[in-house]
Amino acid sequence: MENEVLIELKVPLDMVDDLRKLEQVEHIDRSTAVRKLLYSGLREWKLEHAATLYRDNRVTLARAAEEAGVPVREMMEYFRQKKVPMQYDMDDFEKDLKGIYERLGK
Numbered sequence: 001m002e003n004e005v006l007i008e009l010k011v012p013l014d015m016v017d018d019l020r021k022l023e024q025v026e027h028i029d030r031s032t033a034v035r036k037l038l039y040s041g042l043r044e045w046k047l048e049h050a051a052t053l054y055r056d057n058r059v060t061l062a063r064a065a066e067e068a069g070v071p072v073r074e075m076m077e078y079f080r081q082k083k084v085p086m087q088y089d090m091d092d093f094e095k096d097l098k099g100i101y102e103r104l105g106k
Helices: 013-026 030-055 061-068 072-082 090-104
Strands: none
Touching: 013 030, 030 061, 030 072, 061 072, 061 090
16 A cells, blocks of 8 residues: 555563454454554544643644644543633634634635
């Protein structure tokens, strides 16, 4: 496949045991199992990273959602679950609204 890269890594034996369990339960091959876990881990990392940027007032809510690759509502739900205080005022709303209109070409 032309859009893929081979990655080699060493992992602890107990992690391999857990990987084998996943393969058996999900009825998937090793490569698919690792991709599934990597995707899940990267998604969680992106959410955490976006939350950190937002918490530090470095990005708006919309930008945090964009950084994480999720809709704004999902980012808001993530913040709620992780108890990240909302820092959203009228200026932020206007910036987000302007950004939405720009992306829509209006």
